[in-house]
Every structure is written in C-alpha cells, then in structure tokens.
Amino acid sequence: MxxxxxxxxxxxxxxxxxxxxxxxxxxxxxxxxxxxxxxxxxxxxxxxxxxxxxxxxxxxxxxxxxxxxxxxxxxxxxxxxxxxxxxxxxxxxxxxxxxxxxxxxxxxxxxxxxxxxxxxxxxxxxxxxxxxxxxxxxxxxxxQDFQKFMEDKQVKKVAYFIWANPYMVAGGDNFINELLKLNKFENIYDNNPRYEGRYPEIIIQKMRIQGDPDLVLLSSEPFPFKDEHAFELGRHTHHATTVFVDGEMFSWYGSRLVKAFDYFKLLHARLPII
Known part of the structure; x- marks a missing residue:
C-alpha cells in the first residue's frame, strides 16, 4: 500500500x-x-x-x-x-x-x-x-439532529465563565463560543469592544450594562466554581439564572462532540423558560 x-x-x-x-x-x-x-x-x-x-x-x-x-x-x-x-x-x-x-x-x-x-x-x-x-x-x-432539536428554541443571552479571581469568560473566536451559538446562547462577550481576546478578564459589576445575561454558565473546568461564586455573579444581573455546566462538553473537540450533543439536549431540558 x-x-x-x-x-x-x-x-x-x-x-x-x-x-x-x-x-x-x-x-x-x-x-x-x-x-x-x-x-x-x-x-x-x-x-x-x-x-x-x-x-x-x-x-x-x-x-x-x-x-x-x-x-x-x-x-x-x-x-x-x-x-x-x-x-x-x-x-x-x-x-x-x-x-x-x-x-x-x-x-x-x-x-x-x-x-x-x-x-x-x-x-x-x-x-x-x-x-x-x-x-x-x-x-x-x-x-444535524441537534440542529433540528434547536429549531424551536428561543435565543438566550449568556455569560460563560471559565475562571474566578480574576473573573474570566469565553469571548469570541474560540470553540466554546461556537458551541454556545449552536445552543442559541448569545454570548454577551462575543466581539464585545470593551474586552479583547478569546478569554477576557471582565468586571462583573458591569454585567448588567454590558449585556445583562439571561443565563450565567459556570464551567466545571478549568476552575472549580462553587455556590458562593454563583451567588456573587447572580447579584450583578437583573434576573439571570446561574447554571453549573460540564466544561468538557463545551470545550473538548474531537470525538467528544458525539456525547456533547446528547448533553446539550439534557441541559436545555432543565433550563428555565424565559
């Protein structure tokens, strides 16, 4: 051969x-x-x-x-x-x-x-x-199956946190942001002119005026977020629901995507109706 x-x-x-x-x-x-x-x-x-x-x-x-x-x-x-x-x-x-x-x-x-x-x-x-x-x-x-699943879902504004002390989020131009888009999660830090880079450090006190998300997503990796972080972040939004999510499903590429699509379906099932 x-x-x-x-x-x-x-x-x-x-x-x-x-x-x-x-x-x-x-x-x-x-x-x-x-x-x-x-x-x-x-x-x-x-x-x-x-x-x-x-x-x-x-x-x-x-x-x-x-x-x-x-x-x-x-x-x-x-x-x-x-x-x-x-x-x-x-x-x-x-x-x-x-x-x-x-x-x-x-x-x-x-x-x-x-x-x-x-x-x-x-x-x-x-x-x-x-x-x-x-x-x-x-x-x-x-x-293709997941795209059909998402057809009737409403767009939700989100902030996806990856780190605390300092607080850092997923911005644009990265795989996490692509999967957020697939889930009809509008990332408030995607191409946000106030924050440069793929994973910018942000000022949480300004979340309301810089997008005011419907959901605050706390990734399981690389930082181990706790309930106190969820409480602190929630205080700086008007009405956001804080959700702990599996970071591997949002950031691991390769064969992991097969599992990710099933995970996303379960995630949507437990999200609040906005």
Missing part, C-alpha cells in the same frame, strides 16, 4: 513522513481521547497530566507535564515520531522547542468544520481512514 508522505497541518505547516507515525505524544486532552477512540492507544506513548479520558491512560502512558509546561527531556526520551499540539492549548514557545525532537502537528479548532478536518487529517496521517470516517459520520449525524 502506498503511503502519502506530505501532509499539511491546520496552521499550514508542511510535514513529511516516510511511514505512518507509530509513536505519538499528545499534548491536548481532547485530542488524546480522539486518538484513543480512533484505535491508536498502542501508538500513544506520552500524554499530559490533564489527559484524563480514558482514565486508565494515566497509569499506562508517560506523563510529560501539562499543556502549558512540558518536560522536554521526558518527551525526547520517548523517541516520538510525532507530537500532537494545539494552537490555543500549547504555547508557540513549546511548539518551537519541540520541533528539534520530531515533527509537531498543530491543530487549530474554532468551528465544527475545523474539528471534522482534524479528524480527517488524523485518519490520513495515521492510516486510520475507516475509523476517522466512522467518527465523522457519528458527529455529522449528531450535529
């Missing part, structure tokens, strides 16, 4: 391989989950401490650090054929330093279409076309 040697990642970087990469280091939790779901468990040699799905990988694979700080010597000792990174999760400094070891494949996921391209790329890159197509079909089916 002939093997396609030239590939281009989602940053436009060209990579050459004589054979399908057999030893993979993954620096992104959701992409580790995807690689496992595509039948590549045996090829994964290194993961981050945040790669918690499937759980048993933490005891069977080498932990090479976090997503923002990695142990380069540990990665080098694993002799990987490829390192899988992400533009948002991993720093440019990390990517550049790891290029001396082996090719670093960088994904860039903003939209569901970007997510599908990543899965398609992995199918070609790792010679797992059949597995990739299976997940593409599952996601496309779930996506």
């Amino acid at each position: 002939s093997y396609l040697k030239q590939f281009t990642d989602q940053l436009g970087t060209s990579h050459s391989f004589e054979n399908a990469p057999k030893r993979i280091v993954s620096l992104v939790p959701s992409q580790t989950e995807l690689l496992f779901d595509m039948g590549l468990e045996e090829s994964i040699v290194g993961i981050t401490k945040f790669c918690v799905h499937p759980f048993h990988l933490k005891s069977t694979k080498t932990i090479v650090g976090g997503t923002k700080q990695v142990k380069i010597d540990k990665i080098k000792a694993l002799q990987p054929d490829i390192i899988i990174a992400n533009k948002e999760e991993n720093t440019l400094e990390i990517v550049e330093s790891l290029k001396e070891i082996c090719p670093v494949w960088v994904t860039n996921i903003i939209t569901i279409e970007d997510n599908q391209k990543m899965i398609q790329d992995f199918g070609l890159l790792f010679n797992k076309r059949t597995e990739a197509q299976k997940w593409l079909d599952k996601i496309n089916f779930g996506y």
Whole structure:
C-alpha cells in the first residue's frame, strides 16, 4: 500500500513522513481521547497530566507535564515520531522547542468544520481512514439532529465563565463560543469592544450594562466554581439564572462532540423558560 508522505497541518505547516507515525505524544486532552477512540492507544506513548479520558491512560502512558509546561527531556526520551499540539492549548514557545525532537502537528479548532478536518487529517496521517470516517459520520449525524432539536428554541443571552479571581469568560473566536451559538446562547462577550481576546478578564459589576445575561454558565473546568461564586455573579444581573455546566462538553473537540450533543439536549431540558 502506498503511503502519502506530505501532509499539511491546520496552521499550514508542511510535514513529511516516510511511514505512518507509530509513536505519538499528545499534548491536548481532547485530542488524546480522539486518538484513543480512533484505535491508536498502542501508538500513544506520552500524554499530559490533564489527559484524563480514558482514565486508565494515566497509569499506562508517560506523563510529560501539562499543556502549558512540558518536560522536554521526558518527551525526547520517548523517541516520538510525532507530537500532537494545539494552537490555543500549547504555547508557540513549546511548539518551537519541540520541533528539534520530531515533527509537531498543530491543530487549530474554532468551528465544527475545523474539528471534522482534524479528524480527517488524523485518519490520513495515521492510516486510520475507516475509523476517522466512522467518527465523522457519528458527529455529522449528531450535529444535524441537534440542529433540528434547536429549531424551536428561543435565543438566550449568556455569560460563560471559565475562571474566578480574576473573573474570566469565553469571548469570541474560540470553540466554546461556537458551541454556545449552536445552543442559541448569545454570548454577551462575543466581539464585545470593551474586552479583547478569546478569554477576557471582565468586571462583573458591569454585567448588567454590558449585556445583562439571561443565563450565567459556570464551567466545571478549568476552575472549580462553587455556590458562593454563583451567588456573587447572580447579584450583578437583573434576573439571570446561574447554571453549573460540564466544561468538557463545551470545550473538548474531537470525538467528544458525539456525547456533547446528547448533553446539550439534557441541559436545555432543565433550563428555565424565559
């Protein structure tokens, strides 16, 4: 079987391989989950401490650090054929330093279409076309089904919090915001001229005058929000309902989307009618 040697990642970087990469280091939790779901468990040699799905990988694979700080010597000792990174999760400094070891494949996921391209790329890159197509079909089916589910739903204004002390939210130009849009959640911090960046630090006392959300969504990750945070944030809106949500379902791309669509249906069932 002939093997396609030239590939281009989602940053436009060209990579050459004589054979399908057999030893993979993954620096992104959701992409580790995807690689496992595509039948590549045996090829994964290194993961981050945040790669918690499937759980048993933490005891069977080498932990090479976090997503923002990695142990380069540990990665080098694993002799990987490829390192899988992400533009948002991993720093440019990390990517550049790891290029001396082996090719670093960088994904860039903003939209569901970007997510599908990543899965398609992995199918070609790792010679797992059949597995990739299976997940593409599952996601496309779930996506179309969920769009139908949302047809009669009303738009709700939301603020999606990811951090406290200082308070930070999901802004625009990121995967979380795309999934908010899919749920007909109008993000009050999407392209808000007062706050720059994908995850801006905000002044909660100004929430009323800067959008006054119907819902305040508190993500389960990366910050462990508690009831006191919900109470404090609620005081700075007119009538918002505060809802604790599963951050993995809103921020993990890859095969996780199949579960996310089902989760979103359950979420809508418990939201107040506005």
